Structure formats: C-alpha cells, structure tokens
Amino acid sequence: MKTKKPIPQTIIKTDVLIVGGGIAGCFAAIKAREKGANVILVDKGYVGKSGQTPHTNTFAAFNPEVHDIENWMNVCNTTGDYMNDRDWSRMVYEQSTACWADLVEWGAYVFRWDHDGVPYECVAKDEDSNDMVVMPLNPVGMGTIQFQQSYRHPTRKNSEVMRKQAVKVGVNIMDRICIIELLKQDGKIVGAIGISPDSDKAFIFQAKATVLCTGPAGLKSPGLRCMSTGDSDAMAYRAGCTITGKEWEETHPVRADFPAWPWAVKDRDRLRTFRGEMKPNTSTINALEENAGLHWSRLATHHLEPFQAFEGKAPTVWEVASGMSEFQIMNQSPKGYPRSELDERYAKSGRVRMVMGRALGQSAHVSDGIWPINKKCESEIPGLYAAGDSLGARACGAEYPGQGFATAYCAVTGKISGEAAAERAAEIPEIAISEQEISRAMEYVFAPYERNGGFSPAWATQLMQSMIFPYYVIFVKSEERLQTALQQILYVQKEIIPKLTANDYHELRLAHETRNMALNMEMKLRTSIERKESRGAHFREDYPKRDDPYGLKWIKVKDENGVMTLTDEPIPEKWWPDFNIPYEERYKREFPIHLNGEHAEGRKK
Amino acid sequence: MSVETIDKEKCNGCGICVKACNQDVLRMGSDGKPVIKYVDDCTCCMYCEEDCPTSAIFVSPVKTNPILLSWG
Numbered sequence: 001m002k003t004k005k006p007i008p009q010t011i012i013k014t015d016v017l018i019v020g021g022g023i024a025g026c027f028a029a030i031k032a033r034e035k036g037a038n039v040i041l042v043d044k045g046y047v048g049k050s051g052q053t054p055h056t057n058t059f060a061a062f063n064p065e066v067h068d069i070e071n072w073m074n075v076c077n078t079t080g081d082y083m084n085d086r087d088w089s090r091m092v093y094e095q096s097t098a099c100w101a102d103l104v105e106w107g108a109y110v111f112r113w114d115h116d117g118v119p120y121e122c123v124a125k126d127e128d129s130n131d132m133v134v135m136p137l138n139p140v141g142m143g144t145i146q147f148q149q150s151y152r153h154p155t156r157k158n159s160e161v162m163r164k165q166a167v168k169v170g171v172n173i174m175d176r177i178c179i180i181e182l183l184k185q186d187g188k189i190v191g192a193i194g195i196s197p198d199s200d201k202a203f204i205f206q207a208k209a210t211v212l213c214t215g216p217a218g219l220k221s222p223g224l225r226c227m228s229t230g231d232s233d234a235m236a237y238r239a240g241c242t243i244t245g246k247e248w249e250e251t252h253p254v255r256a257d258f259p260a261w262p263w264a265v266k267d268r269d270r271l272r273t274f275r276g277e278m279k280p281n282t283s284t285i286n287a288l289e290e291n292a293g294l295h296w297s298r299l300a301t302h303h304l305e306p307f308q309a310f311e312g313k314a315p316t317v318w319e320v321a322s323g324m325s326e327f328q329i330m331n332q333s334p335k336g337y338p339r340s341e342l343d344e345r346y347a348k349s350g351r352v353r354m355v356m357g358r359a360l361g362q363s364a365h366v367s368d369g370i371w372p373i374n375k376k377c378e379s380e381i382p383g384l385y386a387a388g389d390s391l392g393a394r395a396c397g398a399e400y401p402g403q404g405f406a407t408a409y410c411a412v413t414g415k416i417s418g419e420a421a422a423e424r425a426a427e428i429p430e431i432a433i434s435e436q437e438i439s440r441a442m443e444y445v446f447a448p449y450e451r452n453g454g455f456s457p458a459w460a461t462q463l464m465q466s467m468i469f470p471y472y473v474i475f476v477k478s479e480e481r482l483q484t485a486l487q488q489i490l491y492v493q494k495e496i497i498p499k500l501t502a503n504d505y506h507e508l509r510l511a512h513e514t515r516n517m518a519l520n521m522e523m524k525l526r527t528s529i530e531r532k533e534s535r536g537a538h539f540r541e542d543y544p545k546r547d548d549p550y551g552l553k554w555i556k557v558k559d560e561n562g563v564m565t566l567t568d569e570p571i572p573e574k575w576w577p578d579f580n581i582p583y584e585e586r587y588k589r590e591f592p593i594h595l596n597g598e599h600a601e602g603r604k605k
Numbered sequence: 606m607s608v609e610t611i612d613k614e615k616c617n618g619c620g621i622c623v624k625a626c627n628q629d630v631l632r633m634g635s636d637g638k639p640v641i642k643y644v645d646d647c648t649c650c651m652y653c654e655e656d657c658p659t660s661a662i663f664v665s666p667v668k669t670n671p672i673l674l675s676w677g
Contacts, residue, residue: 049627458673
C-alpha cells in the first residue's frame with residue numbers, strides 16, 4: 001500500500017557500479033573486480049537468469065589459426081551495408097577468443113571446438129546423459145558472402161557459470177534492483193538510484209564509475225524472453241549522452257500459428273531433441289535465429305514478399321523445409337495445441353511458416369545504443385560507460401552479421417568497459433553526492449508512486465505496442481506513416497507519461513520502463529524519418545534503394561535544451577564502398593521493390 | 606498468453622521460478638509456494654516453466670491480449 005511517510009534511503013558506496021547482469025554486465029563486473037575495484041552488479045531480474053543472455057546460443061570466437069580476419073570483416077562490412085565502424089568490428093573479432101577462453105576457464109558448459117577435418121561441427125556434452133554428442137554448427141547462409149564460423153553453447157547454463165565466477169572473484173551481486181535514474185554531480189555521473197519490488201526503500205549507489213548494460217530497447221513483445229525496455233539508452237539520453245543506431249529494425253521471426261510462443265529451446269524435451277537427435281548436416285541452411293543478415297533485402301532473396309502484409313497476409317520470413325536440420329525444432333508445436341488450418345497444410349507439405357515479429361520495436365542486435373567517445377566504451381559524460389546492447393559502437397552496422405556476433409560483442413565490450421571503469425575508479429579521489437541531487441532523483445523516481453490516480457503503465461505500454469508494431473510502421477516505412485506514429489508517441493510522451501501512476505513498487509518499475517520505452521520509440525521514429533533511403537534493416541517504401549554517399553552516415557540523437565536533436569556523423573571515406581562498382585554489384589542483396597517492383601508500384605496507384 | 610497455473614501439489618517451494626521471472630510476475634506466497642501475482646505483465650518467456658524442477662508450472666502458448674484499463 002502507498003505510504004505518505006518519507007521513503008527510507010540506503011546509500012551504498014562502491015568503486016564501480018554495473019547495471020544489468022547479462023553477458024556484458026557479468027564480463028564488466030568480473031573484469032573490473034579482477035583489476036582490483038570494488039564492484040556492485042545490480043539487475044532488475046536475477047543475475048544468471050535474466051537478460052538476453054539465456055536466449056542466445058552461439059558465440060563468434062575468432063580463431064586466427066583457422067579463420068581469416070579479412071573474411072570475417074567482409075561479412076560484417078557487407079551485411080551491415082558499410083555502416084559498421086570497422087575499428088570496432090575488428091576489435092570485437094580480435095578480442096573474442098580471449099573472452100571465449102575466459103568463459104571456458106570459468107567452467108562454461110559444452111563447446112569444444114573440434115575442427116578435426118569436419119568443418120562447422122562442434123562436440124558438446126549432453127546435459128542430461130553426460131554423453132558427448134555431435135551438434136551441427138551450420139555455416140550461416142549468407143548468399144554470396146563468405147561463411148562464418150562460431151561456437152554454439154547453451155547460454156542459459158552459461159549465465160549461471162558467469163554468476164558463479166562473479167561471486168568467486170568477489171563481485172557484490174544485488175538481484176531484483178531496478179535502476180531508474182543516473183546521479184550527476186559537477187557534470188559527472190556519480191552513481192544511480194534504484195528500487196526493489198521486495199523492499200519499500202530507495203537504493204542510492206554512489207560510484208566512481210557506472211557501466212550501463214541493460215540490453216536492447218524494445219516494447220516488451222511477447223515471446224521475446226528478455227526485458228528489452230531500453231533503460232540504459234533512456235537514462236543516458238536524459239543525462240545528456242548521444243544515442244545512435246535506432247533506425248535499424250530487429251527482424252527475428254515467430255511461428256505463424258503460435259506467435260507468442262518462444263520456439264526453439266523451450267523445455268527439456270525440446271532441449272533433448274535439440275542436442276541428441278539432430279544429425280550433423282553441413283549442407284543445410286541455418287534457419288535458427290542466429291541466421292545472418294535477416295534484413296528486407298535478404299527476405300526478398302528468399303522469394304518472400306513483405307507487401308503481402310498489405311493484403312492482410314502475414315509477412316512470411318522463412319519457410320523451414322523438412323530437409324533442414326532445424327525443421328525438427330521448428331515443426332514442434334506446444335503440446336495439446338492444434339495448428340491453424342493453413343499451417344496444417346504447410347506442415348503436410350513439410351514446411352513451417354515463420355513470420356516477422358519476434359522482438360518488435362528493438363533495433364537489430366547490438367546496432368543501437370550509447371555513443372562511445374573512445375575505444376574504452378566511455379560515454380560523453382565522465383564516469384559513465386556502456387557495454388553490450390547498450391553500447392552504440394556500431395560494430396555491426398545496419399544489420400546483424402549473424403551467428404554469435406552479439407554474444408562476442410557483449411563479452412568483449414563488457415570486458416573493455418569493466419577494465420576502463422576500474423582504471424577510472426583507481427585514479428579519482430572519493431566522490432560525494434549532494435543532498436540536492438539525491439532529492440531531485442528521489443522526486444523523479446517516486447513521482448508515479450506518490451501520485452493519486454493517473455494512467456496505468458501497462459495500458460500505456462500496450463497502447464504504444466499498437467502504435468509501433470503494425471507492419472506499416474517499422475517494417476515497411478514511409479514518411480507519412482512514420483510522422484503519424486511519431487505524433488502519437490509524442491502525445492503519449494506529453495500527456496500520458498507524466499501522469500502515470502503506480503500502486504506499488506512493481507508498478508513503479510513499470511511506470512519507469514514505460515517512460516523509457518516511449519523515449520526510445522521517439523528516437524526510433526525520428527531517426528527513421530531522418531534516414532531518407534533504404535539500407536540494412538531499414539526499409540523505406542518511399543526511398544527503396546540505398547543512396548550513396550548520402551546514406552553513409554551515422555545518425556546521432558541528443559537532447560539539446562529539452563529538444564531531441566538529430567545530427568549526422570559521416571562515415572570515414574576509407575570505409576565507403578567502391579562507387580565504381582555498379583549499384584547492383586555493390587549491394588548484392590536487393591530490397592523487395594527491385595525484385596518485385598510491381599507490388600510497390602501497384603500499391604502507390 | 607501468460608503463466609496460467611502452478612500445481613501446488615507438484616511444487617517443492619524452491620523459488621527458482623520467482624528468480625527466473627524477469628518481469629516480476631511471480632512472488633513467493635505466505636505458504637512458501639509461489640503465486641501468480643501480476644499476470645498481466647507476463648511476456649510468455651516461459652523461463653519459469655522451463656526452469657521448474659518438478660514441472661509444476663504451465664504457461665499457455667496461446668495468443669491473447671489482456672484487456673487493460675487506462676486508469677491506474
């Protein structure tokens with residue numbers, strides 16, 4: 001129940017505060033601790049079970065003995081439509097092996113790369129039987145682009161491994177604390193304030209360095225399995241940081257007949273199937289979610305048609321055929337639930353229909369986040385660092401390069417940011433937070449809780465989902481539809497968000513998540529309007545081609561005196577594609593309109 | 606589309622599901638068994654069902670949208 005009593009405060013001092021306990025957060029915490037810093041790792045869920053971490057199952061570990069760095073870079077550059085920062089891409093690849101070795105040393109489960117003359121396979125230990133089984137480690141189907149290799153591993157188990165290691169080296173883990181706002185003093189970040197659903201008080205962390213690793217910024221789409229509320233991007237934006245990469249859309253699919261059901265590793269039966277029964281098959285196209293470059297241009301090459309959506313049909317992404325090794329996973333339905341008639345027909349012909357929309361509202365994996373000012377993951381504001389999905393280092397450009405890149409990126413940037421934060425903590429003297437800043441933050445955090453009556457946060461979130469999720473807003477974009485959606489989100493920001501109410505601390509968390517998601521969606525819509533071309537995972541119906549050199553820029557978003565302001569950061573010319581190569585050759589994967597122009601043209605008439 | 610049932614007979618009260626629930630839908634009840642407290646906020650991630658050592662939890666895979674009211 002609401003109390004009108006003053007809310008008690010607990011002040012906790014530390015050298016380094018890590019916010020979010022996925023791969024990036026765990027690496028940051030462990031590495032900062034190994035550098036001698038006192039480290040607190042907070043997570044609004046439970047470290048070892050929360051984050052996107054449990055959802056992933058590959059790790060792109062570059063091994064100079066068997067891999068060619070230029071091949072890997074080529075995959076990244078071309079999949080990302082030349083929008084990646086190549087220094088960062090290279091850094092991620094080059095440091096990935098060391099992070100992988102760390103994971104293995106900490107006791108990470110499965111994964112022994114067994115080259116053994118058989119490419120793209122790995123040997124793994126079955127969790128239940130303790131037997132060694134061979135699992136297919138398929139090449140990523142990247143059309144004409146070079147294959148990439150990576151490790152596959154059950155990250156849900158490895159989240160627990162990372163937690164154990166963090167505890168072992170002396171990281172102070174505080175679960176179920178949701179950080180709401182950064183604390184600022186004299187232009188520096190000096191910590192953060194948070195709440196817990198389990199106790200009626202405020203947690204004030206005083207830290208010499210803070211690392212934000214709360215993951216991607218979406219809208220809580222069902223079946224996603226991670227929180228994805230963009231807390232880091234929103235908190236950093238409010239504190240004055242620059243955010244980038246919001247226009248690239250996340251395009252993972254769901255089962256057409258069970259769109260809210262998280263397919264793949266769902267329960268122990270399926271896990272066993274996944275591990276035991278699948279036979280190595282090096283000739284299959286990888287149809288699992290780590291598939292590469294899932295952007296519109298790729299969809300077109302799969303003879304699939306996004307404009308189907310305009311006819312009231314699901315925009316099919318994949319038809320997983322029975323010849324593919326993943327068919328066994330995809331073809332399983334939840335027990336006791338019949339398929340739809342249409343999907344039954346698909347099944348009878350040996351196919352599974354997957355449609356767009358698994359992580360709606362998010363940006364493509366690790367493509368968006370807080371703009372770093374150096375290669376130490378440091379933000380523009382001293383004392384603030386970011387890693388993983390919260391870091392906008394642009395290592396992967398306009399679309400995800402595939403198979404295990406995000407996991408490696410999170411580990412590498414986690415490590416870099418943790419070490420940098422520890423270095424800062426060792427260099428600067430004790431800090432203090434003024435009473436004034438604490439009371440400002442307290443008022444901000446608890447305003448929805450103190451308010452008597454107002455809008456429901458869950459309702460506001462659902463409202464925004466219905467504004468952003470439709471196919472005509474973020475999948476097939478156009479100026480007028482983006483502007484319409486923006487006006488709606490601005491209304492929510494202006495009239496609803498300031499009047500959100502919370503009856504308890506659970507709802508207080510929801511209120512702030514809703515506020516953060518609204519802010520992220522405003523950034524997404526504004527950058528999507530600003531980018532008047534199609535590229536990577538950004539498809540504009542009204543500008544259906546890449547536009548060189550106009551499009552070779554990163555769009556940065558920043559608060560300037562209360563106004564969301566967009567600026568361009570040109571991509572260095574040395575990283576541009578060769579304009580002497582004709583467009584069709586330069587960009588081998590075409591957007592749908594090129595292959596099937598009559599659909600788009602027909603619609604415009 | 607949400608966590609539907611927790612079988613109190615099968616449940617051993619270990620509390621793993623409460624930890625696994627990122628959305629804070631589940632809480633430990635006074636009887637030492639978890640309760641579904643904020644069902645509207647379930648995002649159907651199924652971690653609770655997946656992690657339950659006694660298979661006591663059932664999450665419905667069926668798509669439904671809770672009817673939410675604007676006022677808090």
